Amino acid sequence: MYPPALQDLIDLFSSLPESERREMLINLAETAPLHAPQEGQTFDLEDVRKDEECTDTVGVFLRAAPDGTISYKISLGPQVQTLTRAMTSILCQGLNGSTPAAILEVPADFVPKIVGAELVRLRSQTVYYVLTRMKSAAKVHLNRLRAAAAGPS
Amino acid sequence: MSDPFSAYAHPEALVSTDWLADNLDAPGIRIVESNEDVLLYETGHIPGAIHIDWRRDLNDQTIRDYIGPEAFAALCARSGITPDTTVIFYGDKSNWWSCYALWVFHLFGHTKCQILNGGRSKWVAEARPLTRSLPAIEPVAYPVPPRRRDAEIRAFYAETLAHMQSGLPLVDVRSPGEFSGEVTHMPEYPQEGVLRGGHIPSAHSMPWARAANPDGTFKSPEELRALYADALGLKTDDDIIAYCRIGERSSHTWFVLKYLLGYQKVRNYDGSWTEWGNMVRSPIERR
Numbered sequence: 001m002y003p004p005a006l007q008d009l010i011d012l013f014s015s016l017p018e019s020e021r022r023e024m025l026i027n028l029a030e031t032a033p034l035h036a037p038q039e040g041q042t043f044d045l046e047d048v049r050k051d052e053e054c055t056d057t058v059g060v061f062l063r064a065a066p067d068g069t070i071s072y073k074i075s076l077g078p079q080v081q082t083l084t085r086a087m088t089s090i091l092c093q094g095l096n097g098s099t100p101a102a103i104l105e106v107p108a109d110f111v112p113k114i115v116g117a118e119l120v121r122l123r124s125q126t127v128y129y130v131l132t133r134m135k136s137a138a139k140v141h142l143n144r145l146r147a148a149a150a151g152p153s
Numbered sequence: 154m155s156d157p158f159s160a161y162a163h164p165e166a167l168v169s170t171d172w173l174a175d176n177l178d179a180p181g182i183r184i185v186e187s188n189e190d191v192l193l194y195e196t197g198h199i200p201g202a203i204h205i206d207w208r209r210d211l212n213d214q215t216i217r218d219y220i221g222p223e224a225f226a227a228l229c230a231r232s233g234i235t236p237d238t239t240v241i242f243y244g245d246k247s248n249w250w251s252c253y254a255l256w257v258f259h260l261f262g263h264t265k266c267q268i269l270n271g272g273r274s275k276w277v278a279e280a281r282p283l284t285r286s287l288p289a290i291e292p293v294a295y296p297v298p299p300r301r302r303d304a305e306i307r308a309f310y311a312e313t314l315a316h317m318q319s320g321l322p323l324v325d326v327r328s329p330g331e332f333s334g335e336v337t338h339m340p341e342y343p344q345e346g347v348l349r350g351g352h353i354p355s356a357h358s359m360p361w362a363r364a365a366n367p368d369g370t371f372k373s374p375e376e377l378r379a380l381y382a383d384a385l386g387l388k389t390d391d392d393i394i395a396y397c398r399i400g401e402r403s404s405h406t407w408f409v410l411k412y413l414l415g416y417q418k419v420r421n422y423d424g425s426w427t428e429w430g431n432m433v434r435s436p437i438e439r440r
Contacts, residue, residue: 022192022195023195025192026192026195026196029192029196030196081189081190081191081192081193082190082191082192082193082196083190083191083192086192118209119191119192
């Protein structure tokens with residue numbers, strides 16, 4: 001159902017008491033810059049924008065491997081909330097190395113399992129936003145592959 | 154040094170980052186951080202500050218309302234706040250939620266409250282100290298307030314409707330797009346479950362952000378008077394109701410009108426647009 005690395009993170013969070021869950025989320029939020037693109041790196045797809053429903057710019061950078069899997073780098077503007085930063089680290093760790101098709105199949109119901117009921121709020125809904133953007137990039141990439149495989153029309 | 158806030162109607166309602174930095178250990182104060190970002194306090198906070206979470210600590214967990222007097226007394230007791238404690242609020246989002254928390258404290262008659270001008274962002278921008286250490290709080294006694302002062306500083310739907318029908322001033326503090334009905338969410342935020350767009354008929358539009366400087370501090374008294382007295386024509390003895398979507402941005406405006414400009418009768422309609430815009434047959438104006 002979930003990519004193995006994401007399943008591992010879900011299992012880890014499910015076993016944590018609330019205080020440790022929050023501590024882990026903060027630690028993950030602080031590591032979000034490690035998942036940002038570095039100077040000189042190249043990607044197969046770049047999607048940097050600020051949507052109405054997010055507090056700052058989010059950039060999604062996708063790179064495809066020869067074996068058909070993909071990996072992501074994510075850039076976040078300074079106003080992005082702590083929970084969304086944490087979710088970015090979780091998603092990069094959990095989804096990198098999966099196929100685009102597998103990523104498109106990932107249901108969003110794991111978010112409350114990781115974040116916990118206490119932190120899931122209306123004003124925290126942008127934690128779903130990064131997953132939506134990553135799926136959107138995976139879909140564009142998949143469509144490009146399909147178009148290339150079909151050849152010139 | 155002269156009081157930087159002396160030109161405001163109630164200078165005692167504000168503290169500066171300079172003053173707070175020099176008085177972190179002053180007796181008789183409790184520093185409280187209240188944010189929209191639910192994990193922000195835990196990433197680092199002003200030394201000695203405690204966290205009051207608007208939803209967990211101030212809202213009733215079942216119905217849409219605030220906590221009652223017993224729960225407020227318990228909150229203060231475990232937070233080391235006595236009736237004589239001066240509570241200094243600060244937070245993210247230009248102090249939206251700290252003004253909201255201050256307003257809730259006023260609902261219970263705890264008026265020894267101040268706002269850190271500029272909030273968390275100014276403290277951080279000035280590279281002042283933050284800590285992740287939680288302060289050791291000695292629980293204290295806090296008597297249960299006899300009542301919640303809803304009638305004085307809070308407006309409900311029926312009162313707001315009557316207010317509108319009487320032609321009394323209403324201040325809509327949402328963004329221009331929300332006021333016009335063009336959008337049903339505030340910019341940069343998800344939809345919060347409102348079915349209709351627009352504003353309460355006859356309401357003035359004065360977005361909360363016009364009262365704040367880019368660094369989160371409040372604008373000068375002259376600038377604020379230009380907005381509310383000159384542009385909107387509000388008089389200090391007017392009976393005024395402010396509203397937004399759920400009452401946090403209008404808490405900011407409530408604080409500005411009541412404590413920085415000295416308006417005598419200002420109420421916050423915390424049901425705001427998420428109640429008004431969903432109410433069957435509620436009158437709505439769009440433009």
